[in-house]
Amino acid sequence: MTNTTISVTGQASYDITVGRGILDQVSSALDPAVRKVLVVHPPTLGARAAELRERLLADTTGGQREVLLAEVPDAEQGKRIEVAAFCWQIMGQSDFTRTDAVVGYGGGAVTDLAGFVAATWLRGVQVVQVPTTVLGLVDASVGGKTGVNTAEGKNLVGAFWAPRAVIGDLDELGSLSAHEATAGYAEVVKAGFIWAPEILDIIEADPGRAVDTTTEEFRRTVELAIDMKATVVSEDFREAGQREILNYGHTLGHAIEHAERYRWRHGAAISIGMMYAAELSRLAGRLPDAAVDRHRSVLESLGLPTTYRAGAWPQLLASMQRDKKTRGGMLRFIVLDDIAKPTVLQAPDESLLFAAYQEVGA
Numbered sequence: 001m002t003n004t005t006i007s008v009t010g011q012a013s014y015d016i017t018v019g020r021g022i023l024d025q026v027s028s029a030l031d032p033a034v035r036k037v038l039v040v041h042p043p044t045l046g047a048r049a050a051e052l053r054e055r056l057l058a059d060t061t062g063g064q065r066e067v068l069l070a071e072v073p074d075a076e077q078g079k080r081i082e083v084a085a086f087c088w089q090i091m092g093q094s095d096f097t098r099t100d101a102v103v104g105y106g107g108g109a110v111t112d113l114a115g116f117v118a119a120t121w122l123r124g125v126q127v128v129q130v131p132t133t134v135l136g137l138v139d140a141s142v143g144g145k146t147g148v149n150t151a152e153g154k155n156l157v158g159a160f161w162a163p164r165a166v167i168g169d170l171d172e173l174g175s176l177s178a179h180e181a182t183a184g185y186a187e188v189v190k191a192g193f194i195w196a197p198e199i200l201d202i203i204e205a206d207p208g209r210a211v212d213t214t215t216e217e218f219r220r221t222v223e224l225a226i227d228m229k230a231t232v233v234s235e236d237f238r239e240a241g242q243r244e245i246l247n248y249g250h251t252l253g254h255a256i257e258h259a260e261r262y263r264w265r266h267g268a269a270i271s272i273g274m275m276y277a278a279e280l281s282r283l284a285g286r287l288p289d290a291a292v293d294r295h296r297s298v299l300e301s302l303g304l305p306t307t308y309r310a311g312a313w314p315q316l317l318a319s320m321q322r323d324k325k326t327r328g329g330m331l332r333f334i335v336l337d338d339i340a341k342p343t344v345l346q347a348p349d350e351s352l353l354f355a356a357y358q359e360v361g362a
């Protein structure tokens with residue numbers, strides 16, 4: 001099967017390559033001047049990271065390289081400033097220079113961390129992202145948002161730092177559990193609601209095939225989602241405007257992740273967040289009932305959650321005040337005027353926010 005190349009242009013230009021058996025391309029994606037590489041990976045991928053290291057060492061095109069592995073704590077436990085400091089320590093002790101590189105090999109938590117480490121080391125070295133989860137592939141590895149969480153909230157510290165390349169090897173997804181693949185697929189569904197309704201049509205035709213990483217339906221929806229993200233970030237790298245639409249479902253979703261002390265999968269929290277945003281859109285007089293029902297049926301057909309604890313509202317509201325879209329204490333939400341018609345809702349009344357929450361609170 002042929003590879004697909006999707007390009008990001010504008011302030012930062014790079015390619016996302018999607019294919020099978022393409023891990024060899026990680027090496028050629030690095031600048032030939034790179035002499036030292038830090039491969040950041042989760043414990044789950046320890047053996048595979050060692051194989052990736054061998055591939056990088058085998059390529060001596062620009063001269064012999066030194067390749068170091070940084071195994072970081074799993075999932076959100078890895079997205080902490082102490083873990084970034086652990087990576088900086090390895091780089092410092094190995095004399096990493098500005099012409100050296102970081103490779104993020106893992107899910108979105110690892111690519112966010114690796115990107116942040118690359119953005120901050122010597123004020124910026126190159127990073128090649130090698131996503132190994134559905135979410136990492138369609139969303140986190142693309143677009144250059146990097147960062148870590150703090151005790152106060154999700155992704156509160158970070159930087160915009162574009163990757164040099166993204167190598168999306170679909171074979172890497174084969175070891176994901178169905179539950180993990182589905183959680184990550186929530187960001188594909190998001191792309192369907194805000195941009196590409198063809199994704200929703202494919203899911204509705206056969207949800208099982210859509211989320212099965214071996215099918216053509218999966219590949220088509222994933223490529224539509226990456227294409228959407230590449231188009232949006234090409235226009236608005238630093239989220240000055242249009243990029244905010246990618247935050248659909250994230251205002252409540254991030255508050256849920258915080259309430260769950262980052263033990264939930266991002267995609268699961270975002271699924272509830274999208275259901276909430278759809279209900280909010282409806283109550284604000286924007287989104288027709290049928291489109292809200294479509295949210296519930298698509299998300300539930302995949303087994304994604306659409307409800308959360310009713311009693312959690314005060315805590316979630318307080319947490320949403322720290323959302324990055326908030327301006328001067330004024331909450332802002334991405335809502336829909338219709339499927340694929342996202343817009344911003346400024347300073348909605350607290351009673352409206354609560355009424356929408358009653359539709360998802362259980």
Ligand SMILES: NC(=O)c1ccc[n+]([C@@H]2O[C@H](COP(=O)([O-])OP(=O)(O)OC[C@H]3O[C@@H](n4cnc5c(N)ncnc54)[C@H](O)[C@@H]3O)[C@@H](O)[C@H]2O)c1
Nearest residue numbers: 042044075107108109132133135136139140145175176266
């Ligand atoms: N930067 C962005 O634009 C952006 C976009 C979306 C999400 N994110 C971030 O991404 C993170 C979520 O990413 P995620 O859903 O990939 O979660 P994750 O990175 O925590 O990975 C989920 C789990 O899958 C395991 N795993 C990874 N690859 C595997 C494989 N091939 N086989 C088996 N297990 C594997 C991991 O070890 C982990 O336990 C969140 O922190 C979220 O905020 C960032």
Ligand SMILES: O=C(O)C(=O)C[C@@H](O)[C@H](O)[C@H](O)COP(=O)(O)O
Nearest residue numbers: 139143145154155243246247250324
């Ligand atoms: O790339 C973006 O822009 C996004 O908003 C994509 C989101 O799916 C992603 O979860 C992102 O990390 C959220 O960023 P944040 O700035 O709201 O923390």
Ligand SMILES: [Zn+2]
Nearest residue numbers: 187250266270
């Ligand atoms: Zn997200």
